[in-house]
Amino acid sequence: MSKTFVFKFGGASVKDADSIKNLSEILFNRLRNQLVIVISAMGKTTNLLEEILLNKYRHKDFSSNITILKSYHIDICKELFDENSSIFPIVSNLITQLEKQLERELTKENYDYFYDQVVCYGELLSSKILQEYLCSQGYISLWQDAREIIATDDNYRFAKVNWEETKTNCRQQLVPKLQKFPVIIPGFIGRTSTGNSTTLGREGSDFSAAVLASCLNAQSVTIWKDVPGVLNADPKRFSDTIKFDELDYHEAAELTYYGASVIHPKTIKPLANAGIPLFVKSFLKPEEEGTKIHHTDKNNNIPCIVVKDEQVLVSFKVTDFTFVNEGHIQEIYQALNDLKLKVNVFQTSAISISLVIDRQEFKLEKLIQRLQDSFQIRYNEGLQLLTIKNHQPAIIEQIIQGKEVMLEQITRTTFQVLHKPVLA
Known part of the structure; x- marks a missing residue:
């Protein structure tokens, strides 16, 4: 195995300025050059982008939604950066690109294609903001567009990974950067051979992390959540939940198949095939052990x-x-x-x-x-x-x-x- 580690942070871990500061503390305490940091869209940004799409399709005004989207990200940046920071034109430029995408015709027939060209901006914004903030705090990192790395087919919204091409891209583009600095990369998105953006399925940033880990033959993947690990039920719906210290890949895969939201369903397979352990830990209590998912003979009989x-x-x-x-x-x-x-x-x-x-x-x-x-x-x-x-x-x-x-x-x-x- 290489010396690379992969961290994935979900939307809740970057939902506001304080969350981003907390995330940076987690990274400061785990400094490694060969670290890939996969980032989801901030907070409920993906939901907002989906609402913009529906309003456009229904011929309703969505300009107020765009204003909310831009203000949300700009306000977070105002708390993190001084007014002369280069992040402000970066965010404004990405919003302008999004608006240009939305000028195109949207129909029922091209909805999935259109979805991927628009929704990808959530991860582009969050990853850019995080990378700029880390650098401003003295944690030098590089930004990498995931669409230049993760090659897919044109099965929009559920794109399938071209593994060989993605491995080649990792070897040629990611590995040289990782030998010098950690790399920030947006999750959830890829690109077709013709240059169109694709997404890997809703909440697909976990899968992005698994794809990169597999292609880089990483030591491990850690998914940082707002829960202490993998639980036997959603703590927001049920009381007295039980945390698993460890789970076998098969057990975890079954839970994701049935809809457990803690891990994306496609995440387990590439990691299990490569024997790469997956850790699920809390970004609220990062020193706690969390859950380790790996090959284990330990049976689980807990409902x-x-x-x-x-x-x-x-x-x-x-x-x-x-x-x-x-x-x-x-x-x-x-x-x-x-x-x-x-x-x-x-x-x-x-x-x-x-x-x-x-x-x-x-x-x-x-x-x-x-x-x-x-x-x-x-x-x-x-x-x-x-x-x-x-x-x-x-x-x-x-x-x-x-x-x-x-x-x-x-x-x-x-x-x-x-x-x-x-x-x-």
Whole structure:
């Protein structure tokens, strides 16, 4: 293995000036030349950029959103830099580039492409601000555009990495820089062979860190979160959560598959294949141990609860008086694959197929259009999916109590229930 280490910091760790100062303290205490620092967009910037996109698509005014976006970043910079700092023209220039992107025509057909050209500015802004701040504090670091390193296909919003080209880019561009200084790099984004920006999936900066670590054959990856490590449930939703000191790659991969938000689902595979340990630690309490994810024989029997909001239940009923067969399933899965829709639950009966998917703009409409000639289709939106891994009867009873259940499924190790959220 090389002597390179990869740190990834999420949006909460750079949400304001005090957070950035705290992040810099973490780095000051862990100075290494061969350190790659992957940064997410600040706070809720990605949500704001998505709102700008929707307003543009709906032909609504989004100028106030742009003003909010610019003011948010400029105000943070005012707390971190003196008024003559070069960061102010850098931020203004990036906002101008964003505005030029938004002058182009946005349609339902090019929405995913347009999304990637616009949303990437969140990570470009945050990484530039952090790099300038570290240098202003005497921590000399270099900025690297991730789009010059992470090569992808043109599967916009869910781009697939071209591993060989990315390895070559790392060797030729990153390694020489890392031998001199730490490198700051925006997460979540890549670039096609034709020069278009791409994104690796929502919250994909974790995956960016894993890609770079794998290509650099790094010692480890550390993801810095606002939680003390990997917990058996979201502490914002459940009390008395349990932190895992260590987890096997397979266990962690399963939790991310079911929707655990602490790690992006694609993160584990490249690290497991390369035997690179993943640490999840708290940027609020950086001296604590956190969770280590690696190859381990230690079994975990602790129940884990994962919650996914904004779920859609879609039911396909066979219309020609035949029973559900492999051809029906294949037709539905082909449509799901073409639309880049991941199935969270799949269930069949004699005459119908039901599945649960994440809500994505326009995707449900396109799915129905694609399959309405073959099936009678019904759907329910705004649902919540609860998954219990290593379930126990008492926990299941407690979870479903008082809920309007739409669908449930149980296996030896996993229980899933889809329900209408209880209104507060």
